[in-house]
Amino acid sequence: MGATKAEHFTAKQNKIAAMIKALGHPARIAIIEYLMKVNVCICGDIVNELPLSQATVSQHLKELKSAGLIKGNIEGNAICYCIDEKAINTLSEYLQAISQRITTTKNCC
Amino acid sequence: MGATKAEHFTAKQNKIAAMIKALGHPARIAIIEYLMKVNVCICGDIVNELPLSQATVSQHLKELKSAGLIKGNIEGNAICYCIDEKAINTLSEYLQAISQRITTTKNCC
DNA sequence: AATCTTTATCGTAATATTGCAATATACCGA
């Protein structure tokens, strides 16, 4: 035991959970917020922005990328990262749907 | 090593990351979706809805609760769970803010 | 009181994540 029993859930549930999980770490939140703040694709200086080693940052970027939350374009020597608009929209809409549904018909608690 | 270096990030980043992390598991997504679907506070049958043992479900509920995503009221013998509207709204608004910001001024990629 | 039902907790095994130093890879400019 110990591994998540993904086979018991729907593909959509697993997909959404994977995207959300990728966001669920302060370092990765900080990366996303930085990319949002600078508002352009950023080549290079993400490592300098974070209080973590280069290896660790690289790993976090890899996770964000494999979850589809960011994109990385090779730009000569450096790599240019930016937020994947579509992915963030998917998450945003998912949460909005829940939010709206519970707001319109709350019953107790 | 191994533990998240929470002290290097802002309180807000840690808080948001914790809430998002709590959602980042298919079982917990399934719990939230079920609570949303039935649209009322549910006493009792969450365990029967999930393909996991009672102990495991109880643990997932505990995590959702300690992250503030759900509320649980003791109702005699059983416990009545429902989604915490405020928490979901917080997450929803957080993602919407990112979404809007990157949509209005995308530059490359 | 004895038992049933519902939920929580403990203990434990399996697995995953986090973080970093060291190293590798790959493009760049001199």
Add this chain to the structure above:
DNA sequence: TCGGTATATTGCAATATTACGATAAAGATT
């Protein structure tokens, strides 16, 4: 070509998560 810069990968230790059986706790029912 050689060194410099940027990023990725590997290997490892520390820690966290996931899952479940067993058991506990507490109200409900008989």
